[in-house]
Amino acid sequence: MTKHPLTRCAALAAMAAISWMAFSVHGYAAESSAAVPADPRQAEIKSLVDKTITPLMARQNVPGMTVGVVFDGHTYVFAYGVADKATKKPVTANTLFEIGSVSKTFTATLAAYAQTTGALSLTDKTSRFVPELTDTPFGDVKLLNLGTHTTGGMPLQVPGNIRSTDQILQYFKTWKPAQPTGTVRTYSNVSIGALGWITARAMHGDFATLVTDHVFKPLDMKHTFIRVPEDQMANYAWGYGKDGKPIRVTPGVFEQEAYGVKTTASDLLRFVQANLGTPVRDDSLQHAIHATHTGYFFDKPMTQDLVWEQYPYPVGVDALLEGNSNHMAYEPTPAHELSPPMAPTPVVWINKTGSTNGFGAYVAFVPSKQMGIVLLANKNYSMDERIRAAHHILTTLDGTARTAAASRE
Structure with missing residues (x-):
């Protein structure tokens, strides 16, 4: 095991208070000035986002997007294009996207x-909760390895012939790692799906209900769903595939746990705020959110947290492009276990990408700067474009903040 090559920060930076949402749709405020306090930076941030996103959408032929920004104690949502090409229904702050x-x-x-609540430990073996896997290689895999893609060789997708949890259990009984567990990172829907499935077993409940009750609701994410209810279907955007035809995600084994959430930029910003340290009403949840920023493996150029991926800040766009490349997503890469794990530190860029056949998402935030961004689109467009756009917007805002601070000194 190797020590982490990055410098650790001793303590979290002070967390700024976060205000209520200030929406902008098609370039205009979606709430009256009486409802939302005036923000002198609204026009500046809107201009920056407009100049970044409008040409991106044109280059990538993206029908619709929402962009959420957390910065300087304020949150913003800007909407562009259409949620349904057939009806030309515009994207709004209430539009639901697959993430x-x-x-x-x-x-x-x-x-x-x-x-945090004692239902499991990430150091537990899977066989503790799935006794059918006792004395199998998968039964010896720790939950931590599931959550960090370090099982030793899980496939990216659930095999196509598997249509039930009984069938996936049979698959796990015969699975063997291609390389020793904890030595390589292989990005996998199967491993994260298994983590969610086993967590639900440990908590004696249904995954969708548990994540709704213990994560979505305490964060006041009222428009975030595993299954979109009938009364919200009108807000659910159509995604568009490579052929330009409308498409939405198909339910399947581990879909809920690995790629099944639908939400708005406004709601996802609430999650970003919680990850930046904004207090939440459930202390156990707040502790859990903070714990997901612990670094467990180093896989150049990024550190693998519990699903989240982090980089020392400031970070160049080339490092982000490398860390979110097809090579990292589709090929085994060497992973060096950190001993002890790297405690959460605020001076990092933390991110996660997400795609379905018809949608593309990107989330990034920097705790020490109290800033973050959410990009949601109803097309699975270039990953490089998402990262360049997010990096440009956040680093530009960070630069203007530092310039303003210097001018006051």
Whole structure:
């Protein structure tokens, strides 16, 4: 085991209070000035986002997007394009998007919550909760390895012939790692799906109900769903595949746990705020959210947390592009276990990408700067474009903040 090569910060930076949402839709405020306190930076931030997102959408032929920003104690949501090309229904702050693998961060949060409340330990073997796997290689895998993609060789997707948890259990009984557990990172819906499935077993409940009751509701995420209810279907955007035809995610084994969340930019910003340290009413949940930022493995150029991925801040865009590349997503890469694990530190860029066949998402935040961004689109467009856009917006805002501070000195 190797020590982490990055410098650790001794303590969290002071956390700024976060205000109520200030929405902008198609470039205009969605709430009256009487409802939302005036923010002198609204126009500046809108201009920056407009100039970044409008050409991106044109280059990538993206029908619709929402962009959420947390900065300087305020939150903003800007909406662009259409949620339905056929009806030309515009995207608004209330539009629901599929967020793909960003869903995994909620699974990680629930698992950390289960550990905080004593239902499980991430050092437990899977066989503790699935005794049918006793004396099998998968039964010896720790929950931590599931949550960090370090099982030793899980496939990216659940095999196509598996249609039930009984069948996935049979698959696990015969599974063998291609390499020793904890030595390589293989990004996998199967491993995170298994983490969510086992967490639900440990908590004696249904995964969708548990994540709703213990994560979504305490964070006041009223428009975040595993299954979109009938009265919200009108807000559910259509995604668009490579052929330009409308598409939505198909339910399947581990879909809920790995890529099944639908939400708004406004709600996802609430989750970002909680990850930045904004107090939440459930102390166990707050502790769990913070714990998901613990670094467990180093896989150059990023550190693998519990699902989240982090980089020392400031970070160049090239490092983010490398860390979120196809190579990292589709190929085994060397993973060096950190001993002891790296305690959460605020001077980092933390991110997660997410895609379904018809949607593309990206979330990033920097705790020490109290800033974050959410990009939601109803097309699975270039990952590089998402990262460049987010990096440009946040680092520009950080730069203007530092310039303003210097001018006051």
